[in-house]
Amino acid sequence: MAQLLAVVGGGDLSTHAVLALEALRRAAGRRNQPIVLELRGAPGANPLPEEAIHHAGAVLLVGSGDLGEDRFGALRRARAAIADVLTDVNAVLDRALSGTEAAPAFGTSAGAATGTKRIVAITSCPTGIAHTFMAAEGLQAAAEALGHTIRVETQGSVGARDTLTDAEIAAADIVLIAADTGVDRARFAGKRVYATNTKAAIRDGKSLIGTALAEAQLQAAVGDAEAAARPEAAERKAGAYKHLMTGVSFMLPFVVAGGLLIALAFAVGGIDAMAPGRAGTLGYALGEIGAKAAFALIVPALAGYIAYSIADRPGIAPGMIGGMLAANLQAGFLGGIAAGFIAGYSARFLNAHIRLPKTLEGLKPVLILPLLATAITGLLMIYVVGVPVAAVLAALTIWLKGMQGASALVLGLILGGMMAVDMGGPINKAAYASAAALLSSGVDAPMAAVMLGGMTPPLGLALATRLFPARFTGPEREAGGAAAVLGAAFITEGAIPFAAADPLRVIPSLVAGSAVAGAVALTLGVTLKVPHGGLFVLPIPNAVTNLPGAVLALVAGTLVTALAVGLLKKRPA
Numbered sequence: 001m002a003q004l005l006a007v008v009g010g011g012d013l014s015t016h017a018v019l020a021l022e023a024l025r026r027a028a029g030r031r032n033q034p035i036v037l038e039l040r041g042a043p044g045a046n047p048l049p050e051e052a053i054h055h056a057g058a059v060l061l062v063g064s065g066d067l068g069e070d071r072f073g074a075l076r077r078a079r080a081a082i083a084d085v086l087t088d089v090n091a092v093l094d095r096a097l098s099g100t101e102a103a104p105a106f107g108t109s110a111g112a113a114t115g116t117k118r119i120v121a122i123t124s125c126p127t128g129i130a131h132t133f134m135a136a137e138g139l140q141a142a143a144e145a146l147g148h149t150i151r152v153e154t155q156g157s158v159g160a161r162d163t164l165t166d167a168e169i170a171a172a173d174i175v176l177i178a179a180d181t182g183v184d185r186a187r188f189a190g191k192r193v194y195a196t197n198t199k200a201a202i203r204d205g206k207s208l209i210g211t212a213l214a215e216a217q218l219q220a221a222v223g224d225a226e227a228a229a230r231p232e233a234a235e236r237k238a239g240a241y242k243h244l245m246t247g248v249s250f251m252l253p254f255v256v257a258g259g260l261l262i263a264l265a266f267a268v269g270g271i272d273a274m275a276p277g278r279a280g281t282l283g284y285a286l287g288e289i290g291a292k293a294a295f296a297l298i299v300p301a302l303a304g305y306i307a308y309s310i311a312d313r314p315g316i317a318p319g320m321i322g323g324m325l326a327a328n329l330q331a332g333f334l335g336g337i338a339a340g341f342i343a344g345y346s347a348r349f350l351n352a353h354i355r356l357p358k359t360l361e362g363l364k365p366v367l368i369l370p371l372l373a374t375a376i377t378g379l380l381m382i383y384v385v386g387v388p389v390a391a392v393l394a395a396l397t398i399w400l401k402g403m404q405g406a407s408a409l410v411l412g413l414i415l416g417g418m419m420a421v422d423m424g425g426p427i428n429k430a431a432y433a434s435a436a437a438l439l440s441s442g443v444d445a446p447m448a449a450v451m452l453g454g455m456t457p458p459l460g461l462a463l464a465t466r467l468f469p470a471r472f473t474g475p476e477r478e479a480g481g482a483a484a485v486l487g488a489a490f491i492t493e494g495a496i497p498f499a500a501a502d503p504l505r506v507i508p509s510l511v512a513g514s515a516v517a518g519a520v521a522l523t524l525g526v527t528l529k530v531p532h533g534g535l536f537v538l539p540i541p542n543a544v545t546n547l548p549g550a551v552l553a554l555v556a557g558t559l560v561t562a563l564a565v566g567l568l569k570k571r572p573a
Contacts (some may be wrong), residue, residue, distance in 0.1 A: 002057025003034060004096060005048055009040035009063040019482045020062055020085040023475070033097070040067055058357055060096040060523055064136045066154060066162065072270040079144035083138035086479040086511040089495050101514050117148045117213060120172040124155035125198050127250075132156045132325035132492060135178045135201035142205025147479050155183070174216045176209070180429075181246040182309030186218055189323035192216035197242070202496075240341070241426060247306035247340055248433045252323035252531060254298045258528040260540065261290030267541030268273075296377030298440040299327040299336035302398035306340025311347035311373075314365055318373035322381055332393045341379055347373040397441050404407070408445075408522040415446055415451030416518020416557070420510040423457060423492045423499065436531040448528040448544070449518035452454050453551050456517045457510040457555070458487030460561020468566035476501070490534030502569060509564035517557025 021039050028035040034495050036052040040063075047068075050348045052061075058076040061067045062085055069077075078096040084091050088205045121139050125131035136152040143150035151168050154161045168185070169175070175193045178201035185193060194212035196563050203210055269283020275292065278284040300323035309433025322339030329335060350372055356364060420432035432454070435446040467481030472480075479497060486494025497508045527545040530537050537543050544550050 004035045005056045005059040007038045007067045009067050020082045063546040081141040117173045121152045121176040124181050131198040135198040138201045138205040176212045181249050188219045193219040241249045243309040246309035247302040250305035252301040256423040258290040258294030263542040280307045303336040303340035307344035310344025314343045314369040315347040318377045319372045322377040325381045331386050331389040332441045334393050335389045343377040346376045357523045409519050412449045412519035412522035413515045415449040417511045417515035419453040420457045420514035444527040448521045448526040452521050453514035453518040454492040455487050456514045456557035458483040459558045460513045461498045463562040464565040471569045473572045488535045505568040513557040513561025516560045520553035526550045
C-alpha cells in the first residue's frame with residue numbers, strides 16, 4: 001500500500017489545524033493506511049523526511065498558507081479545507097487516495113491544463129478571525145475541485161498573510177475579493193476583478209468561482225474617475241452594511257486596548273485610580289492612556305474608515321475629522337457613523353465630478369478633496385447632524401443604563417439570540433457592532449449579553465457531543481473539541497459546521513441557549529468593558545462586573561443549547 005503524505009497548515013486557526021492532523025492520523029490508522037504527517041509552521045514541528053517524500057504515492061495538502069509545495073515535484077496531490085477534514089475525514093482520505101491529478105503550479109502556462117484559470121483572491125472580515133480563513137479554505141477547496149490554480153491572501157486580525165506578489169497578480173486571469181470590509185484595489189489596476197462577501201465563499205465556493213470568471217469587471221487605475229466608483233456591482237449589494245463593518249473592524253483595536261487599560265488602571269490603583277489627586281501613579285497613567293487616548297480615537301477611527309470604505313483614501317481625512325467633531329459634540333458613535341457616511345459619499349462625489357487638467361490632477365488627493373469634503377462634513381455635523389444625534393444618544397444611554405427587570409431581560413434575549421441566528425453573518429455582526437460602539441459611550445451591559453450569547457453556540461454543541469454522542473457522526477464528535485476551544489475564545493463560527501449539517505434543528509437550539517445567556521447576564525447586572533477575548537478576559541480585574549453572574553449566564557446558556565440539541569436532533573442514518 002502506497003504511503004500518503006499529509007501537510008496541514010491552519011494560518012491563524014492553529015487549533016483547527018491540530019485537530020485536523022489528529023483526525024487524519026486516526027482515520028488512516030483505522031484503515032491501516034501508511035501516512036506521514038506534518039503540521040506546517042507549528043513551533044518545534046518536524047518537517048517531512050526526504051525519504052518519506054521519495055517513497056510516497058500522493059500528498060494531501062490541507063488548509064491555507066505556505067505548505068511547501070515546491071518540494072513535492074511531480075508527486076500526485078489532493079487538496080482539502082480544514083473544515084472538510086473535521087466534517088468528514090474519510091471522504092477526504094478517499095479523495096486523496098483516488099488518483100486526483102495535481103493542479104499546475106501557479107504562473108505556468110494555461111495550456112498545461114485545458115480550461116485551467118489562474119486566480120488570486122483576498123478574504124477579509126470585520127474581526128479578521130474566523131470568516132476570513134473559512135472563506136479562504138472554501139475558495140481553495142473549490143478551485144482544486146474545479147481544476148483551477150489559486151493563491152489566497154488573508155487580511156486577518158494580525159494583518160495580511162500569504163501576501164500576493166506583483167508577479168502572481170500579473171499572471172492571474174481574475175482577482176476574486178471575498179470580503180466583508182473594504183479592500184484596497186490599487187494594485188489590481190488593469191485586472192478583471194470580482195467582489196463579494198465571505199459568506200458566498202464559505203457556502204458555495206464552486207458557484208462563486210464560476211460567477212466570478214463570467215462577471216469579473218476591469219479595475220480602473222487609481223486616479224481615474226471610474227476607480228472611485230467602488231464597490232463594484234456584486235460588492236455594492238452589501239451597501240451601507242459593508243461600509244459600517246469596515247469602520248467597526250478598524251475601531252475594535254482602540255476599544256479593546258482602551259477597555260483593558262482602564263480595567264488594569266482600576267486593578268492597580270483602586271476605584272479612584274483616575275482621580276486628579278492620583279496623578280503620577282501607575283494606575284492614573286494607565287487610565288489616561290486608555291480613557292483619554294485610546295477611547296478618544298474610537299469615534300474618529302469608526303468614521304474615518306467608513307469613509308475610506310466608500311471613497312478610498314480621499315475619505316479618510318474628512319471622515320476622521322467628522323468623527324472628532326461628533327465626539328466633541330457629544331454625538332458619540334451615532335454621530336461618528338453619520339460623519340463617516342457624509343464624508344465618504346462627499347469625497348466620492350467630488351472625486352468623480354471634479355475635472356482638472358492632467359498637470360493639476362495631483363492636487364486632488366492632497367488639497368482639493370480633503371479641503372472640500374472636510375468642509376462639507378464639518379458644516380453638516382455642526383449645523384445639521386450633531387445636536388439632534390447627540391440628543392438621541394443621550395436618551396439611549398440613559399435608557400440603557402437604567403434598565404432593570406423586564407426591560408433588561410427582553411434586551412438580553414434579543415441581543416443574545418441575534419448572536420446565534422447566523423453565527424457571524426449580518427444579524428450577528430449588527431448586534432456585535434452596536435454593543436462594541438456603545439462601549440465608547442460608557443454603556444457596557446449590552447457587550448456582556450453579546451459576548452456570552454456568542455460563546456454559547458459552540459460551547460453548547462461541544463457539550464452536546466459529550467452528553468448525546470449517539471446524535472452525532474464520528475467526525476462531528478471529534479469536531480466537538482475544536483468547537484469548545486472556539487467557543488471559549490468567543491468565535492461563534494465554531495458552530496457553523498454543525499448548523500450546516502442540520503439547520504432546522506440545530507439553529508433554534510443555538511438561538512434558545514444564546515437568548516438565555518444574554519437574558520440572565522443583563523438581569524443579573526453583568527457588564528463587560530472589552531469587546532472580545534471570551535473566557536480569557538474574564539479573570540482580568542474589573543473587566544467584568546459581577547463575574548459569578550457572567551459564569552452563571554454562560555453555564556445556563558450552554559446547558560440550554562446542549563439539552564435542546566439532544567432533544568431535537570435525530571440520530572444520524
